Amino acid sequence: MGKKLIVKACQIATPKGKQAKYGKEMNNLAVIENGAIVVEDGIIQEVGPAADILQAHDLKDFEIIDAAGKCAVPGFVDAHTHFIFGGYRPDEFYMRLNGASYMEIMNAGGGIQNTVNATRSSCFDELFQAGMDRLDAMVDYGITTVEGKSGYGLDAETELLQLKVQGKLNQAHPVDVVSTFLGAHAVPPEFKGRNEAYIDFLIQNVLPKVVEEKLAEFCDVFCEDGVFSIALSRKLLQEAKKQGLEIKAHADEIEQLGGAELAAELGAVSADHLLEASDHGIEQLKKHRVVATLLPATAFCLNKRYADARKIIDQGCAVALASDFNPGSCFTQSVPLIFALACIQMKMTPEEALTAFTLNGAAALKRADSIGSIETGKKADIVILKYPSYKYLSYHTAANLVETVIKDGKIVKQFSTNKRYTEV
Ligand code: NIG
Ligand code: FE
Numbered sequence: 001m002g003k004k005l006i007v008k009a010c011q012i013a014t015p016k017g018k019q020a021k022y023g024k025e026m027n028n029l030a031v032i033e034n035g036a037i038v039v040e041d042g043i044i045q046e047v048g049p050a051a052d053i054l055q056a057h058d059l060k061d062f063e064i065i066d067a068a069g070k071c072a073v074p075g076f077v078d079a080h081t082h083f084i085f086g087g088y089r090p091d092e093f094y095m096r097l098n099g100a101s102y103m104e105i106m107n108a109g110g111g112i113q114n115t116v117n118a119t120r121s122s123c124f125d126e127l128f129q130a131g132m133d134r135l136d137a138m139v140d141y142g143i144t145t146v147e148g149k150s151g152y153g154l155d156a157e158t159e160l161l162q163l164k165v166q167g168k169l170n171q172a173h174p175v176d177v178v179s180t181f182l183g184a185h186a187v188p189p190e191f192k193g194r195n196e197a198y199i200d201f202l203i204q205n206v207l208p209k210v211v212e213e214k215l216a217e218f219c220d221v222f223c224e225d226g227v228f229s230i231a232l233s234r235k236l237l238q239e240a241k242k243q244g245l246e247i248k249a250h251a252d253e254i255e256q257l258g259g260a261e262l263a264a265e266l267g268a269v270s271a272d273h274l275l276e277a278s279d280h281g282i283e284q285l286k287k288h289r290v291v292a293t294l295l296p297a298t299a300f301c302l303n304k305r306y307a308d309a310r311k312i313i314d315q316g317c318a319v320a321l322a323s324d325f326n327p328g329s330c331f332t333q334s335v336p337l338i339f340a341l342a343c344i345q346m347k348m349t350p351e352e353a354l355t356a357f358t359l360n361g362a363a364a365l366k367r368a369d370s371i372g373s374i375e376t377g378k379k380a381d382i383v384i385l386k387y388p389s390y391k392y393l394s395y396h397t398a399a400n401l402v403e404t405v406i407k408d409g410k411i412v413k414q415f416s417t418n419k420r421y422t423e424v
Contacts (some may be wrong), residue, residue, distance in 0.1 A: 005039040005409060006057070007382060008050050009067040012037065013390035014074050014374040015355040020318035024226050026352040029390070036064075037072065039380040042409035047374055056399035064409075067384045070403060071392075072337060073143045073354060075144025075381030076335055077361030080272050080293050082326035083134045084162045086126055087118025089159035090328050102302055103226065103254060112186040113252035113398070115327050119152035119162070127165045127236075128172075128260030134325075134333070135173045139413045141335040142383035142402040144275055145176040147322075147365055156206045159183050163215035174407040178365050180218040180248060181210045184228050184236050199232045203239045211243045214362055217366070218269065220248040223262065225255040226243070230262055237266050242378055248293075252277040265287040266371040270320065274307045275299060279315075286316045291364040296341035309346035320360040323354060336398045348352040350394045358413050 004316035012035035015021055015028070034374050036050035038057070046053055092105050092114070107112045119127070138146055142289035148166045162180050170177035183202040210216050219240030223233040237247045246269050251259025253273035260281025263271035271285055272293040273275075285292050294307045313319050321338055324330045335357070342353040360373030384404040385392065392401055405413040 002407065003040075003381070004062045004064065005406070006053070006059070006062045006149060007037040007039070007065045007067055007072055007384070007406070008054075008329045009035055009037070009072040009384065010069050010388045011035065011071040011390070012047065012374055013071060013354065014035055016373055017360040018369040020289070020360050020368060021247045021355050022286070022318045023313055023316035025350055025402050026313060026319065026355045026360070030356060035072070037374060037380075037382065039409045042380055043247050044374060044380050045375060047296070050271075057126065060120030061375060061381055065384070065404065067404070068170070069388050071387060072374065072388050073384045073385065073390055074358040074405065075383050075405065076142045076357050077324070077365065077367075077372055079147050079270065079320050079364035080295060080324050081146055081148050081359040082324070083117050083146065083148045084131050084150070085115050085327050086114055086122035087327065089114055091195055092328065093331075096302070106186070107226065109178055111328055113189070115152045116154050116186070116188065117381045119139065120155070120158050124161060127162065128168060131165055132173060135169060135175045135177070137383040138175060138333055139398060139405050139407075140402065141333060143175065143333070143335065144381035144405065144407045145178065145362070145365065145371055145382075147180055147218075147319050147368065149180040149182035150216070153187060154183065154188035154210065155190075159206055160209060160213070160215060163210065171225075171244060174412045178218070179216040179233070180220045181207070181216040181245065182220040182222070183207070184233070185205070186222065188228060191194035195228065195232055199228070199236050202236060206378065207240060207243060211245065213324065217246055218248050220243040222250045223251065223257060223259040224253060225257055230258050233259070234266065237268070241266065248272060252281060259380050263290050269366055272322070273298070273314070275304060277307070277312075280302050282315050282317060291320050291360060292317045293320040293364050295322055295330065296346055297334065297338050298324045298330040299342055300337070301330045301332070305343070305352060306346045309342065309382070311346050313348070314354060318350075318363060319352070319356050320358050320364040320402065321356040322364070323362060335352060336393070336400050339394045340398045342366070344397075346416070351389055353394060354390055374407050380406055382406040394416045
């Protein structure tokens with residue numbers, strides 16, 4: 001029988017349900033003051049007022065976490081990252097600080113290709129070790145499920161290697177890792193000027209292996225002016241769908257190309273970035289129930305305008321928030337930075353932001369039935385904050401409030417309170 005745990009918290013704050021929350025519903029959090037959560041076998045068994053729950057159980061059977069003065073929220077779900085890569089690109093950061101744009105650096109042979117070169121010359125163990133370290137850093141921020149994309153190989157061998165590393169990390173590390181095949185992240189030098197030939201290569205030589213070896217659940221594409229057109233993105237995603245993968249798209253990030261419309265047309269699970277999405281595109285996302293995954297830390301790092309979260313939510317869409325962690329456009333995994341940007345810059349309410357980083361993030365990974373909220377029957381993925389209310393997540397600006405992280409019912413991180421030097 002699995003270990004039993006009761007978490008007694010000053011406040012439990014969570015969205016509820018097994019599906020994404022759309023539009024106004026994103027504001028509806030369940031908030032239980034003086035609550036308790038019973039966990040067994042890694043699953044939440046009961047949630048409710050502590051007085052009722054404690055009375056109904058023999059406490060000596062349980063390990064008790066007394067979170068008096070603290071708040072429990074669902075583990076954060078980071079539904080868009082590129083966290084497996086070789087090398088770093090600090091020089092490009094300097095170039096951007098001096099006025100070069102992301103696309104200028106990419107077109108001059110840097111950018112994604114720079115990381116592709118470093119990833120191609122990395123071995124499994126190097127990528128795996130770096131992955132373990134990065135997952136540890138995510139746990140520190142309360143992330144309990146993360147999506148990771150390939151896309152730094154751009155050849156069959158290295159694309160598959162990245163995905164295999166993620167598969168092994170999923171087994172070795174407590175954080176759940178969900179894999180996405182992003183072979184269409186850039187056109188490699190071998191196919192320069194032959195974008196369609198590269199897409200055909202992916203369809204014929206890489207996608208079938210990804211599917212056969214069950215290395216990814218999703219297929220994604222960088223649908224962008226100068227990278228992959230709408231027509232080529234459609235060609236790849238349709239084929240991926242036919243072969244049984246769910247689909248996503250990097251859509252309308254830099255130019256308004258119609259990526260949001262394409263994601264809706266093809267029944268994608270999510271459309272991501274959307275800085276430049278058109279009103280019609282947003283309307284289509286709503287109509288086809290595609291989660292709009294917004295990545296404010298990328299806009300911040302590239303010093304670009306933010307996606308119009310207010311308009312997207314007010315038009316009735318489901319918004320998820322994610323980090324886009326990668327070595328180029330957004331080299332940060334900081335959950336608190338994203339909460340601050342979402343509320344202060346994008347005008348999301350703290351309630352919407354919490355829903356976006358938990359239940360809607362889970363929906364962007366087709367996992368809203370098992371994670372993303374603190375409810376009976378869901379996985380016991382729980383974060384205890386140092387403060388008594390979820391409101392501190394955005395109010396205590398960009399500070400990491402995580403005290404304890406529980407993943408599948410086990411404590412995987414506990415920041416101990418600093419012992420101050422008291423003796424003279
Ligand atoms: O989502 N836009 C494309 N891909 C990443 C950046 C990857 C990189 O620069 O290495 C993004 O921002
Ligand atoms: Fe991305």
